[in-house]
Amino acid sequence: MKQEKTSEGYCLGIESTADDFSVGITTFKGEVLANIIDAYVPPEGGIHPREAAQHHAEVASKVIEEALKKAGIKPKDLTVIAFSQGPGLGPCLRTGATVARALASYLHVPLVGVNHCIAHIEIGKLKTGASDPVTLYVSGGNTIIAAFDAGRYRVFGETLDIALGNCLDVFAREAGLKQKPGEPFGAVVEKLAKNGKQFVPLPYTVKGMDISFSGLLTAAIKALKEGGYRLEDLCYSLQETAFSMVVEVTERALAHTEKKEVLLTGGVAANKRLQEMVRSVAEEHNVKFCTVPSEYAIDNGAMIAWTGVLAFTHGLTTSIEESFVRLRWRLEEVEVPWVR
């Protein structure tokens, strides 16, 4: 990662696109000093945006304090404040943005609005040493295959409906699966899938470079309700089908771009079976497989802080007037002068 005249400094990044409220602090050189994540756990069902936002507002000052303490710096030491400006859930984004604006105004330091998806790629590059990868970003809210091309990060393929993580979550809930505190549903499905023996055919939908999970989810739930299948077999088949779809598109993006690295990130990146599949494709194409450590693969503040540093050191800041949240902010819309 090249950086223009590294002036010293600290960036505090706030991540609040969905259920996690997280604050990270990084130096301008890319050392992560703190990365505190406070997850909102709904009493039941999925994330209710308003309730998650309520949680974020409640824990914000505590998390910021904890991050500063962990980093061993004072608020006045901060050079710049970054926040996830989108894409994500409106109420959650707005809470994070409000906190960021208040901090920046109070400390008289610049504000940088960061694209959440780009932050995932940048922290992945920082933590794995990848320089120009094809990225497979799979989480509860996003499913994107992206790579840098013609001056920007480009989406080569993406989901046309729900995200991969969401597909696994909803299936787990429909199956009445229970999670231990802090354990994602994906991990529960993964555990069951390991004991799957029989493959149950489910719809496999790749349209050109895009993917659709909704038909797959419906069919899996239908098979579940109709009975006659072992839950382990359904989890196994659901995983195999869904993962094969994203891996196929990733492989095509690799063949097309001829990049030499593949980066796996997002909450679902923790899944060992998915890692194994992506590694297999990487080996076949003779490219480096980079998987992001879990703490930096899930939504986290450090990635926002680090991307804030990249933007800030390349002259990009966001005025308060322009700091409105962007619920559907696509990564191609973002200028990334730090990537060459």
Place this chain on the structure above:
Amino acid sequence: MNLPVLIKKGAEAHLFLAEWHGRKVVLKKRLPKKYRTPILDRQIRTYRTIHEAQLIHEAKRAGVPTPTLFFVDVKNSIIVMELIEGKQLKQLFNEISDEYRKQLCRKVGELIGKLHKHGIVHGDLTTSNMIQAYDGKIYFVDFGLGEKTRELEAKGVDLHLMKRALQSTHYKFAEECFKSVIEGYSGVLDTETVKNVLDKVDEIERRGRYIVERSQRKT
């Protein structure tokens, strides 16, 4: 020359130049993927082999020249087809006059129109997937990403991909080429459909996904 010879390595399939009953043919083989569980792998390769063979055939019925199918080996996911001897439009476009190129583009547009009219989208319209045979006819090859659909969106994406392919490989004359493609396309389909498809192309381009960097837009 010892046949078969690998001529193209794709993400999904390999193309070989081979001999089949004394005739030079193209053999397309979909390869097993190690990352996929065997049953799913077989299912996908089987489906796609059959599907592609059907589309190649349907395209012919729509009046679009495609390679003749000689043999479909579903078990091994192999399609054996006629070798179209000629030149890819990708190469040809750089060797001919502006006027002739426009004429070929009009013909290409007409062929795309015929496909769409019959509910087929090609899915990967690039000038490397179009071959002018020595008899002058233009052949469409590689229907691996094609589908049978009457959806406006699919037609829009098809034309959009054609435009993008022209811009990336023939940026000097992409604009005039695409204009001629549309002329040919308009000659086959009714005015209303053409308008709807072109509106769709505009809409697709406005989606953030296809933002072109300003510095490149000049070309």
